[in-house]
């Protein structure tokens with residue numbers, strides 16, 4: 001059986017990429033350190049909304065969730081500067097007439113992508129399962145399944161780090177660089 005593509009991190013990038021790969025028929029395993037945000041009352045990491053541009057919308061269109069996301073977008077045309085004198089000054093985000101970026105809930109976006117990911121039989125989602133280390137020579141990704149409190153390792157045809165700032169995958173790569181001292185990805 002073909003080895004799956006393994007992705008660490010089911011944030012915006014990891015989930016979007018997982019869906020794109022699944023659309024192309026790859027077997028994908030997506031591992032997330034946190035609980036499933038659809039079933040648990042957790043924030044999507046940062047509470048403030050994201051600014052979504054046309055480029056981002058096109059990516060969402062490719063994975064088939066933009067219709068769902070579009071209805072919740074709040075247009076942001078620019079910023080208003082409030083001077084101490086009481087005067088206001090509007091600065092447009094775009095130099096072109098009629099263009100704007102969109103405010104969107106990070107959690108809502110992540111949930112829409114997770115729902116879409118779950119609709120693919122060739123894409124498996126694992127929550128509460130942080131990547132702790134990647135053995136780059138062996139092509140093995142090591143995880144801690146927190147629900148079962150056990151260590152698991154998976155061999156992948158490709159291992160992708162989408163585990164954000166403090167990435168364990170990146171930490172494993174940096175650990176191979178002579179003289180490079182990295183605190184990224186350390187769990188203890």
Ligand SMILES: Cc1cc2nc3c(=O)[nH]c(=O)nc-3n(C[C@H](O)[C@H](O)[C@H](O)COP(=O)(O)OP(=O)(O)OC[C@H]3O[C@@H](n4cnc5c(N)ncnc54)[C@H](O)[C@@H]3O)c2cc1C
Pocket residue numbers: 008009010011012013014031032033034045046048049050051052129130131132162163164165166167168169
């Ligand atoms: C305050 C703030 C405001 C921002 N505003 C904007 C904005 O308006 N517009 C915009 O485009 N960008 C914005 N950004 C940038 C944007 O948040 C990032 O570019 C984006 O979140 C990156 O997505 P990601 O999926 O790579 O990482 P993340 O969103 O960080 O997702 C990483 C995922 O990996 C999981 N994870 C972490 N460690 C592990 C592990 N060891 N194993 C498995 N899973 C793990 C995390 O729980 C998380 O779900 C903002 C960032 C910040 C901090």
